[in-house]
Amino acid sequence: MRIVASALVSVSMAFFGPLLMQDQVPAPATPSISSQVAAHQETPTQERPRVAYKKGVPTAFRTSDRCIACHVGMTTSAGEKYSIGFDWRASLMANSSRDPYWQGSIRRETIDHPEAKQHIENECSFCHMVGVRLQDRDAKRDTDVFARFPFQSINDKTKPLQRLAQDGVTCSVCHQIESKGLGTDATFNGNVVVSEAVREDERPEYGPYDPDHGHQTLMHSSTAGYLPVHSDHIRDSALCGSCHTLYTNPIVASGEKLPRFPEQMPYQEWQHSDFEKKQTCQQCHMPEVKGQTPVTALYGPLREGARRHVFVGANFVIAGMLSDHREDLAVEALPEELTAAKERTKEFLQTQSAKVTIQSVDSKSGTIAIEVLAQNLSGHKLPTAFPSRRAWLHLLVKDESGRVIFESGKLRDDGSIVGNANDEDATTFEPHYREITRPDQVEIYEPILADAQGKVTTGILSAARYAKDNRLLPAGFDKATASEDIKVVGEALGDPGFTERGSRVRYVVPTGGGTGRLTILAELWYQPIGYRWAHNLASYQASEPQRMVKYFEAAAQTSAIVLAKAEVTR
Incomplete structure (x- = not known):
């Protein structure tokens, strides 16, 4: 085990060394929350890299480039090519902040209600510019959405926070959401609880599989702080319901306070249907990979039940706009990936x-x-x-x-x-x-x-x-x-x-x-x-x-x- 772990870390450092030089968003240490984390701490294979954490900021996210490099280029036991990273980057999840309809709509709302401009930016960024918003929330700051527009092409000189703003619903957001409060009013509107650091350089990232020690060490090194931890809540519909349940508070000129408005309720509709007992959100919108497959390209063991991160859904029109206006919207996904995402969604709608x-x-x-x-x-x-x-x-x-x-x-x-x-x-x-x-x-x-x-x-x-x-x-x-x-x-x-x-x-x-x-x-x-x-x-x-x-x-x-x-x- 120690030999495998050491080999993995060697590959990791050679592959990810330049990435580890980027500025990191810090988090204070808190007591251990998982025996898996504790086991990783107790049996180190070598000295792990330290990062300079800023004190007082409880939430930290990495951009997707920390994840994509390892989670691409897999081949299933049936010989099918499979890529979590490339599937994700062409999805509307990855491009939620680039979505031109969202950008136009949030500008319209602030023009209609100038007195509530900051409130609107804060609330609407919870699900569309989520990595930035959750950090601002936990640091008790407002989020300035319009300071990010228009988006710029991402390169080595792009500021980390701008990169995070463009990453939409990035990998380290979904996989850091805690189970606490999921499915309840407390976490709706994207107001989720995010995992805290168990010590100054370790923060759990939840997944559906039990990771071995070698891959825990590899991911910790390559991401400068994340530690993969198994948790079943990552497959729970309540996780999706946190962002896909949206209530708004009507704004009226008189200042009268009206009951909140149920803007988007797919989770509650699902709960009131037969599907609650037979199919989760993930089972429908994240198609299962056929046969066993690794979930990482670096010595990944074969896994059953892996799911594609394509998030097939409803809005093929925005997927097309992201492709047709790729440069204007600073989209990172390649044209062929965007076209495939659009056609995949249309096929899903027309068959299911x-x-x-x-x-x-x-x-x-x-x-x-x-x-x-x-x-x-x-x-x-x-x-x-x-x-x-x-x-x-x-x-x-x-x-x-x-x-x-x-x-x-x-x-x-x-x-x-x-x-x-x-x-x-x-x-x-x-x-x-x-x-x-x-x-x-x-x-x-x-x-x-x-x-x-x-x-x-x-x-x-x-x-x-x-x-x-x-x-x-x-x-x-x-x-x-x-x-x-x-x-x-x-x-x-x-x-x-x-x-x-x-x-x-x-x-x-x-x-x-x-x-x-x-x-x-x-x-x-x-x-x-x-x-x-x-x-x-x-x-x-x-x-x-x-x-x-x-x-x-x-x-x-x-x-x-x-x-x-x-x-x-x-």
Whole structure:
């Protein structure tokens, strides 16, 4: 064991020596919290490098370059190439602070609410510029988000704190989160408890496997302080729920204090579904590696159940923008990695998120009645999380000659939906339908926000309630017993055809003038950033919102995809 450890450390020092010269963010020593840490302390194989810790700062993060070098270039027992580091750096987790929509939105919120500018920067950086924010929180400092913009290319001369700001949800953030308080209100909004140093040069980093002493020593050396420790909470959905549960406090001109607004609740939606007992967030959004694999390229033992750090999810549009505007956004991932990430997310959505069925087609004296069922296959509402997302039914009926007899829900090239009231007029929205009889009626599954006066808004900190929430429900979600934070809002609440088994919509279509047999196509479309959410930024005369509008306009034709479809001929 000592021979292996020594060899690993020799490789580590040769490979990482230059990195150890960077300035480190310090942490005070606290008593040991793990027998693994204690064992590492009691059986040193050699003198370990010391780092100069600054006193009084309880939180310390390293940038991803400390991790990527070892966690790439693995090969599974089945011969498949596997890379934790390269998978991560093309993900939205890695690029959360580069996200042009977030940058445009946070600027919009500070313009809308200048009196709360610092509060907004502090709160919005918890999940998007998290390494910087958590350090500032624990040092009782405010976070100056806009001092980081525009981002610069990372090089040897870039300041460590700027590098950390650009690293988004970096490796050492997630893997330093303690189990304390996870799944409870105390840690929501990204307000997690971070591991403290067990002595001046050792800080635990949690993972799903028991590390051997040699690899503990290697990681401690290469990262100048981190010690890998096994903990099952790294696989717990509550870990994800800490950042992906977001409450906001509405800001109103009168200064009146309103109840907090449940902006993003995928964790609570999951808890209210059948998925809580059968599938975690990680099992869905971090695909399992096939076969045994090492999790480090340096003498890594084969492991069962390793998961890819691709974080497949919902926002393929932002993934595309990161690729299309890579230099402008100072993105580190390579173009081919970003393209792969975008396509991987689209494939995930199109194979695992939804199902559409044409349940019946009845012809009667010049009309045809069509029943369409849209079902959610995911473990939370569809769509979920950030309220810019929407899904909708597109129904197309053609006669035998190919002439369109009826169409509802057609997507325009500019990203808007034909017939959608909200795309035409920002002050109104499309209701939930049980039956559709006209082409200008569209069944859209979406959250619509309203301010304290009941006016429709896309301003997060202006939102006081939902005017509509008919997003598709996951299996096992009882809308009658759902809590206030995840309830169904609007006409869908009383619709017997809208349940956890799906949403049933009846179309009554006139067939006058149609010739021969009819072809009926039903599709469920999905758009991560709705037309109104993007274009409501256009009135803000600042670089970040203006840039986002231009990005959206350039990507509008590919801003939505079909999740599921069904077709019949009658």
